[in-house]
Structures are given as C-alpha cells and as structure tokens.
Amino acid sequence: MASTTAPVLFDRALLARRLARAQKLGPAAFLLDRVAEDMAERLAAVNREFTEVADIWTPGEGLLLPTLSVRHVDIGSGDETLPLAPASLDLAVSALGFQFVNDLPGVLAQVRRALKPDGLLLAALIGGDTLTELRQSFAAAEAEIEGGVSPRVAPFADLRDIGGLLQRAGLALPVTDVDRVVTRYDNAFALMNDLRRMGATNILLERRHAPTRRATMLRMAEIYAQRFADSDGRIRATFDIVWLSAWAPHESQPKPLRPGSAAASLEEAVKRGKR
Secondary structure, three states: OOOOOOOOOEOHHHHHHHHHHHHHHOOOOHHHHHHHHHHHHHHHOOOOOOOOEEEEOOOOOOOOOOOOOEEEEOOOOOOOOOOOOOOOEEEEEEEOOHHHOOOHHHHHHHHHHHEEEEEEEEEEEEEOOOOHHHHHHHHHHHHHHOOOOOOOOOOOEOHHHHHHHHHHOOOEEEEEEEEEEEEEEOOHHHHHHHHHHHOOOOOEOOOOOOOOOHHHHHHHHHHHHHHHEOOOOOEEEEEEEEEEEEEOOOOOOOOOOOOOOOOOOHHHHHHHHHO
C-alpha cells in the first residue's frame, strides 16, 4: 500500500480528466513514441524471455511492447494502490506515468513485491530540468505583473535521487540515465498547446485556481522569446526523460564486495594511473 504519510501533491482525478481531454484534442505523442521505441531497444538487449508483464500507468493502452502480452494498469483517479499480486510479474514497465505519483517510494515498493525474484522494472518518467524555460519565464512574469509566484509546473524527480529510491524499495542493481530532448516552437503558446495535448498541464493541488491574467500570459511569452529563442526566433523547450531500471533480488545476481575485501587498494590504483 502507498504510504499514508506521503505528501499529496497531485490531483489525480484532474489528471484523468486532462488525459481524456488530450485524447479528444488529438494527443501530442512525440515523447511517448520516443520512449516506446527506446524501451523496445533496451529490452531487446536483455537476454531474457518475459511472459508475465504489466504496464503501469502509461497513458494510452497498448502503446508499449505490442509484441508481448501485457496487462495494462491504468492511471487511477483515487489512491496509488497497484492491483498486482505478489511475485506475479517477470517484467514491469511504465512510460511517462511515474512523474504524476504522490508516493513514488511506495509505488516502487509495490512493484518490488509484484516482481518475481530476478524480475525487471524498466520505466521512464519526465524529470530533471524539464520545462525549465517555461518555469523561469512564468516566474519572472508573475513576479513582475502580479508581485508573486504561484506553483505552475510540478516538481520533477532528480536523477541523483532515483537510484536511492530504487534501493529503498528493495530493488537491486539500479541503473539510471537521462535522455534530453530539446524541441522548438514558434512561441510559448504553441508549446502550451502541446502540453494540453499531452495531458501535462498543471495538476498540482496547490495550483492557482483563478484564470491567469492575460497580461501575465503575454509577458511570459515575451520573456520566453527574449531568453530562450534561437536566431530564427523559434523558442526552445527542454524535456528530460529519466530512465530507471532495477531487478527484484535473486541469489544469482552479482553481490557487492564487503568493505576491505578488495585485492588492491584505491591508493595503489591511483598510483599506477599516474605512472
């Protein structure tokens, strides 16, 4: 079960409505398509046959691993309890869903329990410096026009923290990396239209509920163009896709050496490197 003490940051019922709206608008799926292709390549490099597979909270059913029989666990509007039996999965995957989790350590622990020994978790989530340009532009515009700043873009997971969360959940051999995608748009409003078509607009509980002032929006777009435009006038938008993988513990996996058991000391290795 998810931890009862985790802070609730996201309105998950609103998230479900936003994702449904995105489907009606015609989804902007370029990030999801990139993740799906990359995930297939990463799994192809694993010398393993997976038969019991769950896709956890990827927006849109059937988008990942079409060659495998995959159980899709949809993004719920209520709690974050996963309907997965203990030790029932060879593989758990997720594409661009974990960034909306209130209690990521709790969800990772649930995945760990659902994996068979030596089962694999492979997931991608939005994190790092994603939308840093939009965040900076909105903050500057609100400070100038309204005299204060409201939370508009969700806090994103940091690569340095993900490995620790995987270990905290009881998973072994954690690996993380970042795929940085820089897209370009005619203006900030074109970017925000794509975010709506991703279902990725503001779902923070502490978000401002009143409509944003027109003057603030226009000033944000001006600041964005001034600070983050290329020579042709088009603006840049950064998306960091954080990849994580880890395994349910198994006796066949490599074990770290106990402290002091190495055959050669670090000091000796450094001295050899200086010769």
